[in-house]
Amino acid sequence: MSTAHFRTAAISCVLFPFLFLASARAEAVGPFKDELFSAQTVIEAGDGGDFTIIDYDEMRDINGRDSIPERRVKDRYVSLKVRRFQENQTLDLATGPMQVGRIGLDQGQAFTVIFIHGRGGDRRLGLNDISFGGNFNRLKNLAAENGGTYYAPSVKSFDEKGVADVAALVAYASARSGGKPVVLACASMGSFICWGLSRDPATVAKLSGMAILGGAPDPALPQSAAAKAQLPIWFTHGSRDSVYAADDQLAIYRKLRGAGQPVRFTLFESGSHGTPVRMTDWRALLNWLVR
Template structure:
């Protein structure tokens, strides 16, 4: 057997193991009544594309004690901080919440321009949505990671790939979900073509982020890695029309591809990080992987 054939076979076996593990896992409820999407305005493509009602007065001003800085207490559960560690792996600063070995599922958040590992573990910003994903991972025997990385290019993806590889090896069979906010999407698309990472992926989440026409030629696309796109209709950084065109291009390339898009009507650049329903999205990805 050639080395190339061996690697391909090993990757296929790893993907099969992860798929079997994912199929048997669904995340338990955590504050679903508070974080479920508001009214659905429209839906198409058998529910793959949805337009969700978003209102700043309700979804920021009524949800936050201090708008955009501190969510009301009912949106957070701070006991999860007991499972949170600020670590360094080969010089890579990262915050880990939950099981650093033997995890059933792993979720990684990659921040955008000007962010840091601290953004992804802030319990009170973005309406408490980061506190929710921390609790979802901790309550389901999972691991949540929020790392620092040097840039959004090759050095950045090498750093993130090293981090994912380390924790994934300590949790064999755990599907890895990578959520990328804003410019962090550049790393998501680079990871989509990384042969060491793709077999481990349970899904990619682009939150107020970019599009990449090359995705349909990537290893992740060929492996049918689930893809979620969340976008505000008033995003001036990455216009929603371009993201919608990308969504259509994925379905055009593969009509049954596991892709979903949620358009938050009147939402802006940071809205998907605040409003994306982590549990619904990850459970969908776990069910189709």
């Protein structure tokens, strides 16, 4: 072996372990049915890829994906084996008892995801395997297969009491994991919980990021503790949302991005208020927010 070749080999031996570790850190969450959930067509992109418009078609993404539209997804989209790792619990938190569904480890988890439902929901929504195009089943499997924990709590109210209850759950999950990343995902009116917690520096310090799925815009967010801490936030929204206008949420995204906060926005073209719950790519989202 020549001196040049020896040096190249030596450098490779030194670098490859670091390259492997960098790749492992970049993708904390491995694939699960990516060919069915992640193969989404980007029809427009901007902000260096942080803003994307995704092609959404109801005939394809609902009628073609479900055996009974909006009620039961086709079998190939789900794996019900994950139910072996699912448990309903009543946690004794600092603010009182909270009913949750837990998937994955009870402690020592590599990361935690907490999903907050909207008005009229409870923990059953976030545990539903066969509705919403199987997207919650995918989230459950992603958590279980990658050493994480997924909590779907029943939130009794979306006021200060509800915010305090979820803050206690965030603190509990952070303690059980030994301070590992916690991602808070809030859908629809559940976004009021995320916005309430964004004003709490103690809770923000325990979070690695937030996801807002078809949520209400919060004009005060750019002045929040979350903004000051540069907490990453990923918004997903339907362009035809009749509950919370997409343009209003986009305006918040623009303000945060203009201030240098790490933010992303996925807009589902022609999507309605419920589209983000069905179409959000959980693996992409978690790999950006689990840091």
